[in-house]
Amino acid sequence: MIEANDITVRFGTAEALRGINLTLSPGQRLGIVGESGSGKSMLGLSLMGMLPDAAGMSGQIRIDGTDMTGAKIASWRAIRARKVAMIFQEPLAALNPLRRVGNTVMEPLRQHLGHSKDAARARVLQLFEETGIQDPVAKFRQFPHELSGGQRQRVLISLALACNPKVLIADEPTTALDAHVALRITDLLVRLAEERGMALVFISHDLAAVARTAQDIAVMYGGEIVERGPVHAVLSSPHHPYTQGLLLARPALGAGHLRERLPVIPGTVPAMRDLAVGCRFSGRCAVELPHCATERPASRPVGAHHDAACHRIGAAT
Amino acid sequence: MQVILLRRTMGFVLTLIAVSVIVFAVMNVLPGDPAITILGIDSTEDARAALRAELGLDRPVWLRYLDWVWHAAQGDFGTSYFFRVPVTELITERLPLTLSLALAGMTVTVVVGITLGMIAAARHGTFGDWAIMLFSQMGIAVPAFWLSILLVLLFAVGLRWLPPGGFPGWDEPLLAARSLILPTTALALVQSAVLARVTRSSALEVMRLDFVRTARATGLSRWRVLRRHILPNALVPIVTIVGMQVAAVVTGTIVIENVFYLPGLGRLIFQSIANRDLFTVQALVVLFAAIVVTANFLVDIAYVLIDPRLKGRMT
Numbered sequence: 001m002i003e004a005n006d007i008t009v010r011f012g013t014a015e016a017l018r019g020i021n022l023t024l025s026p027g028q029r030l031g032i033v034g035e036s037g038s039g040k041s042m043l044g045l046s047l048m049g050m051l052p053d054a055a056g057m058s059g060q061i062r063i064d065g066t067d068m069t070g071a072k073i074a075s076w077r078a079i080r081a082r083k084v085a086m087i088f089q090e091p092l093a094a095l096n097p098l099r100r101v102g103n104t105v106m107e108p109l110r111q112h113l114g115h116s117k118d119a120a121r122a123r124v125l126q127l128f129e130e131t132g133i134q135d136p137v138a139k140f141r142q143f144p145h146e147l148s149g150g151q152r153q154r155v156l157i158s159l160a161l162a163c164n165p166k167v168l169i170a171d172e173p174t175t176a177l178d179a180h181v182a183l184r185i186t187d188l189l190v191r192l193a194e195e196r197g198m199a200l201v202f203i204s205h206d207l208a209a210v211a212r213t214a215q216d217i218a219v220m221y222g223g224e225i226v227e228r229g230p231v232h233a234v235l236s237s238p239h240h241p242y243t244q245g246l247l248l249a250r251p252a253l254g255a256g257h258l259r260e261r262l263p264v265i266p267g268t269v270p271a272m273r274d275l276a277v278g279c280r281f282s283g284r285c286a287v288e289l290p291h292c293a294t295e296r297p298a299s300r301p302v303g304a305h306h307d308a309a310c311h312r313i314g315a316a317t
Numbered sequence: 318m319q320v321i322l323l324r325r326t327m328g329f330v331l332t333l334i335a336v337s338v339i340v341f342a343v344m345n346v347l348p349g350d351p352a353i354t355i356l357g358i359d360s361t362e363d364a365r366a367a368l369r370a371e372l373g374l375d376r377p378v379w380l381r382y383l384d385w386v387w388h389a390a391q392g393d394f395g396t397s398y399f400f401r402v403p404v405t406e407l408i409t410e411r412l413p414l415t416l417s418l419a420l421a422g423m424t425v426t427v428v429v430g431i432t433l434g435m436i437a438a439a440r441h442g443t444f445g446d447w448a449i450m451l452f453s454q455m456g457i458a459v460p461a462f463w464l465s466i467l468l469v470l471l472f473a474v475g476l477r478w479l480p481p482g483g484f485p486g487w488d489e490p491l492l493a494a495r496s497l498i499l500p501t502t503a504l505a506l507v508q509s510a511v512l513a514r515v516t517r518s519s520a521l522e523v524m525r526l527d528f529v530r531t532a533r534a535t536g537l538s539r540w541r542v543l544r545r546h547i548l549p550n551a552l553v554p555i556v557t558i559v560g561m562q563v564a565a566v567v568t569g570t571i572v573i574e575n576v577f578y579l580p581g582l583g584r585l586i587f588q589s590i591a592n593r594d595l596f597t598v599q600a601l602v603v604l605f606a607a608i609v610v611t612a613n614f615l616v617d618i619a620y621v622l623i624d625p626r627l628k629g630r631m632t
């Protein structure tokens with residue numbers, strides 16, 4: 001569905017993403033975790049062709065068989081909503097405050113699929129139904145400020161699903177919501193992905209939410225994916241020192257701490273331009289080797305479909 | 318809504334009363350005597366006194382004011398001292414010209430100002446943006462009066478494309494329209510420059526908001542995002558300025574009509590002040606004030622129409 005190869009995103013000389021490889025098959029649900037500034041949003045945006053103007057990108061991207069490497073804005077526009085869709089963190093801000101939510105969701109149906117007004121309206125009501133919006137007919141005519149946070153996010157999900165995308169990227173879709181609402185939204189996303197055979201990229205700070213939503217998990221640090229594999233494998237036997245730090249510093253998973261934020265690892269994420277050229281984690285790593293700061297560790301398999309990028313792996317220590 | 322309407326109407330009436338009191342007072346405090354203006358400086362004192370009595374000028378100011386209000390409330394704005402015809406007649410003759418000029422000026426202002434502003438915002442940081450902002454900076458710096466003279470020199474005297482001034486009357490609609498092109502341009506250029514700036518900065522602010530990102534993520538074209546998502550959200554400051562520009566354009570017709578020799582209300586008010594023709598000045602000032610207050614009222618209604626979030630808050 002998505003094949004991304006060696007994606008690097010630069011702001012001037014600073015690298016916000018470095019050598020990201022990513023594959024996503026139909027219906028696959030991938031969780032992405034990492035501290036603030038680790039590049040999660042940049043990764044999501046790069047798959048939509050929506051990086052900031054100041055960003056320079058290199059690497060290859062194929063989406064649903066179409067080569068998007070170096071694609072022009074018009075080609076990206078043609079696949080947005082129809083192949084890849086994205087929802088964002090702050091549902092109130094993400095909706096046009098002056099439009100009835102029904103009209104907002106109708107827009108891509110009319111623009112991209114050429115639906116008539118009536119057909120689009122009927123389809124919106126269907127989508128509202130599908131995303132669990134109570135009383136769709138009444139909600140159709142409401143403005144964003146008249147809805148609750150959970151309802152707004154459901155509206156945004158309806159909007160994202162309107163043109164039946166093959167991939168949905170959800171960038172911290174539950175961060176702004178109450179805990180119990182957040183749970184229902186994550187469950188909704190899982191259900192929709194399963195029913196539609198749609199791939200899901202679920203970006204979050206929240207390890208528990210990712211564990212609940214995704215089959216696979218990718219841990220990001222300093223613009224790189226440092227470890228990735230099936231959720232249970234990564235969480236039960238983390239191989240990268242950064243992942244281990246994350247898990248050690250937090251209480252046992254599933255112990256009711258569903259809204260646990262990523263715990264604090266000693267030190268803070270360095271500024272992008274101060275990251276080491278070798279392993280991004282060097283300087284903060286407790287088990288650092290002498291060459292870590294200068295040599296970039298390759299990603300190595302550590303289990304079935306499970307790999308990590310650290311010089312310690314496979315080294316005799 | 319009814320409460321708002323009632324309050325508005327009261328404010329409207331109070332504004333007009335205040336404006337008329339001020340004009341009445343100013344016209345009476347200023348030196349000069351309508352009788353001398355009308356009869357000439359070599360007229361006899363007896364003749365002047367007789368005329369003053371005829372015009373009712375021998376009565377105290379407050380009485381004359383109340384008398385004026387009493388008649389004005391019934392639609393009678395008195396008889397012009399100078400022209401010796403009812404003021405209402407003077408105004409209705411000239412109103413179509415000034416109204417056309419003001420409407421044309423506002424239309425050009427809104428269309429040109431918003432279009433240029435949106436283009437500049439969409440092309441932010443490029444040559445197009447830079448060129449539009451340069452134009453608008455120049456437009457703001459140039460006085461309308463000076464611009465009018467430049468336009469006349471270029472298009473009327475130099476190129477001879479358009480008449481330098483005057484008005485052929487409405488019997489020849491094409492000629493009439495032609496003679497309004499330069500005045501409209503002079504009136505609208507400065508205002509569209511101002512509006513382009515406001516539109517650009519408002520649109521740039523809206524562009525950074527999250528829902529614009531959502532619209533782009535929905536695969537909508539750049540033009541559609543601009544027109545259907547950014548512009549409506551940028552409208553509140555734009556409408557505020559447009560409301561103020563109605564006042565600027567209406568008063569701007571005074572200068573423009575005098576530069577271009579257009580027989581409209583602007584020229585009439587100018588002549589009437591020079592002739593100390595109190596009733597005419599009074600009626601015109603009240604009329605201009607009414608137009609401006611109405612424009613402000615429409616702006617307030619527009620806010621609620623634009624932004625549904627304000628509906629509950631405005632009482």
Ligand SMILES: Nc1ncnc2c1ncn2[C@@H]1O[C@H](COP(=O)(O)OP(=O)(O)OP(=O)(O)O)[C@@H](O)[C@H]1O
Pocket residue numbers: 011016034035036037038039040041042043052054205272
């Ligand atoms: N316009 C920009 N110019 C320069 N650097 C930028 C710009 N936008 C983002 N960055 C940098 O890119 C890096 C990655 O940011 P990104 O938003 O992807 O992080 P994130 O993992 O999504 O964080 P969060 O959890 O806070 O959302 C950050 O270090 C940020 O400072």
Ligand code: SF4
Pocket residue numbers: 240241242279280281282283285286287288289292293297309310311312
């Ligand atoms: S490569 Fe070195 S610095 Fe990086 S995580 Fe592994 S041991 Fe730590």
Ligand SMILES: [Mg+2]
Pocket residue numbers: 040041042171
């Ligand atoms: Mg982010």
